[in-house]
Amino acid sequence: MREELIALLKELEEKDLEERAKGLPTSVRMRSITPDVGLFLNIMAKTSKAVNLLEIGTSTGYSTIWLALAAKENNGKITTLENDSRKVKMATEHIRRANLEDIVTIIEGDAKATIKSFDQEFDFVFIDAEKEDYIEYFDLVFPKLKVGGIIIADNVVSHSDSLKVYVDYVRANQNTQSVLIPVGRGEELTLKIR
């Protein structure tokens, strides 16, 4: 990885930690994934050779950078969804600094409405928005996910109380195989098998 890119990721990681330590409200915080999850997403996207990636919950683009780096290696692209215009501005700047503008499309607006408007298929989806919406996101993206595609959902350990219903739901689906990956705040990895 280029030195400037490592420095940018480090800068974003430090800012996220600082905001958490200050106890800023979630509406203003970056709420980034942890660095090990960034690496996990990057490895999963590369090994699955994903070319049409979707991220639900961009925030300031930290996880987007990890995913976009994999998409770039796969000759693919990533679409990422965010409804907070202040965060869209910050993410746009971070993606520019990472030199990944050609790989990333940020769509501002409500993710549910945006997903409904898509007529393309995806092969890799990362869900990282509000926990109460996870099942709705799953239902919206699953028909647009290729067989063999994967959905990764963040926070299933850190928010196990509120996300148990999501984990139970995806595991009960006859068309999936799904497992908890205990990295970072807990990632539920769901494969579409048919």
Ligand SMILES: C[S@@+](CC[C@H](N)C(=O)[O-])C[C@H]1O[C@@H](n2cnc3c(N)ncnc32)[C@H](O)[C@@H]1O
């Ligand atoms: C946990 S943060 C995402 C962190 C980001 N994935 C990262 O690791 O750098 C969740 C984001 O989802 C956004 N969000 C929540 N509900 C949304 C919705 N309905 N449509 C679009 N974005 C939404 C929030 O504004 C917030 O920025």
